[in-house]
Amino acid sequence: MKRITVGLIGFGNVGSGVVRILRERKGMLTEKIGSSIDVKSICDIDLSSKRGVSVDKGVLTRNARDVLDDPQIDIIVELIGGIHPAKEFILEALKKGKHVVTANKALLAQYGKEVFAQARDCNKNIYFEASVGAGIPIIKSLREGLVANKFNSIFGIVNGTSNYVLSQMSEHNCSFTDALRDAKIKGFAEKDPTFDVEGIDSAHKLVLLSYLCFGKFVDMEDVYREGISSVSLADINYAKELGLAIKLLAVAKREQDSLEVRVHPTLLRHSHLLASVHGVNNAIYVSSDLAGNLLFYGPGAGQLCAASAVVSDLIDLTQDIKAGMFRPTLHTIQDSAIKRLRKIDEFESRYYIRFTALDKPGVLARVSGVLARFGISIASVTQKERHKAKSVPIVMVIHEAKEKNLRTALGIIDRLNIIKEKSVAIRIEDFEPPQ
Numbered sequence: 001m002k003r004i005t006v007g008l009i010g011f012g013n014v015g016s017g018v019v020r021i022l023r024e025r026k027g028m029l030t031e032k033i034g035s036s037i038d039v040k041s042i043c044d045i046d047l048s049s050k051r052g053v054s055v056d057k058g059v060l061t062r063n064a065r066d067v068l069d070d071p072q073i074d075i076i077v078e079l080i081g082g083i084h085p086a087k088e089f090i091l092e093a094l095k096k097g098k099h100v101v102t103a104n105k106a107l108l109a110q111y112g113k114e115v116f117a118q119a120r121d122c123n124k125n126i127y128f129e130a131s132v133g134a135g136i137p138i139i140k141s142l143r144e145g146l147v148a149n150k151f152n153s154i155f156g157i158v159n160g161t162s163n164y165v166l167s168q169m170s171e172h173n174c175s176f177t178d179a180l181r182d183a184k185i186k187g188f189a190e191k192d193p194t195f196d197v198e199g200i201d202s203a204h205k206l207v208l209l210s211y212l213c214f215g216k217f218v219d220m221e222d223v224y225r226e227g228i229s230s231v232s233l234a235d236i237n238y239a240k241e242l243g244l245a246i247k248l249l250a251v252a253k254r255e256q257d258s259l260e261v262r263v264h265p266t267l268l269r270h271s272h273l274l275a276s277v278h279g280v281n282n283a284i285y286v287s288s289d290l291a292g293n294l295l296f297y298g299p300g301a302g303q304l305c306a307a308s309a310v311v312s313d314l315i316d317l318t319q320d321i322k323a324g325m326f327r328p329t330l331h332t333i334q335d336s337a338i339k340r341l342r343k344i345d346e347f348e349s350r351y352y353i354r355f356t357a358l359d360k361p362g363v364l365a366r367v368s369g370v371l372a373r374f375g376i377s378i379a380s381v382t383q384k385e386r387h388k389a390k391s392v393p394i395v396m397v398i399h400e401a402k403e404k405n406l407r408t409a410l411g412i413i414d415r416l417n418i419i420k421e422k423s424v425a426i427r428i429e430d431f432e433p434p435q
């Protein structure tokens, strides 16, 4: 029986989950694949914290060289996250003839081209299923299951922490701070939770999904990005009254010859499938030409679901090694219809807008007058109760408008002396749910 030897770099939450699964399911996995997967060494700078899994002291090391330089190791699993030294470890592992498994979406989104090229040059494979959607097999599905398809769009809720925070605020009237603290305790958040709540983690994942679907590696700087840190409980509740739920959506969409890639809070009708994705769950709604509209759904963060994806990559690699097979990593072909990236200014959408205005005659006329100058048409308007210093929230929904026109109009409106706070505008997405 073939014995595959693994070296693990990063024995944190997910790393210890991987070790636990490989240990507790050893018999089942060996029987399924006809090979055994053995973790020969585990490297981490912290070897004293409790992980809920016992390992032989002899396999533990603080020195990554013990793993990278070991000629018996077939596969390196990188789970330390961040850019450095993860990038150097992965490149070196490939050069030393080892295959790689990683969950490092930040690294791949920024340096994927270089890392994938290195894997190709070395005839080695790099798998990264855990980097998007944790245990949801979205990468394998796009790479393999949907290989014959061309894609029109991806709409994803791909950050579990943000979705958890928005759900807690919406369902339990919880404050942003309390909800985020909870997400950190539950182990969903990144080391730096700014990555979660400012949409950076979603943008990393969107870069990878766009590459898989459209063959275009979009620079992080070209992904339009807004996070959820400025979403208020008031807007969540007013939107709810309008039958809308707020989600942090990651969108990649082909529009004629252009591709738009954006991450921002988005309002969806309550009846939409993505509106009912609650808590830490992720959902990725893919529109493809042959297989149709598909929805991938499940927990998007957490120890065992992410570890499940890492183990799945290890099994794939084991089969590749046994078959003596090199699968050119991500041999994607750019969709020839895509000639350029679409700027957010060109984007058109319906919007929810909240003005905070003085409660006196003529206010609505002045606001709607400015909107009319930019060709922006109002679908509905509600004035909420007076709450402080004679100012009132005015909640509006507008028909399709160009982002550029709306932003210019809001800039003018916010300078009027009747407006007391910066106005809030949230895009409303009306894309078709799967049939």
Ligand code: HSE
Binding pocket: 131, 133, 134, 158, 159, 160, 161, 162, 188, 189, 190, 196, 201, 300, 301, 302
């Ligand atoms: N912090 C990430 C999230 C972890 O909340 O989705 C999974 O990638």
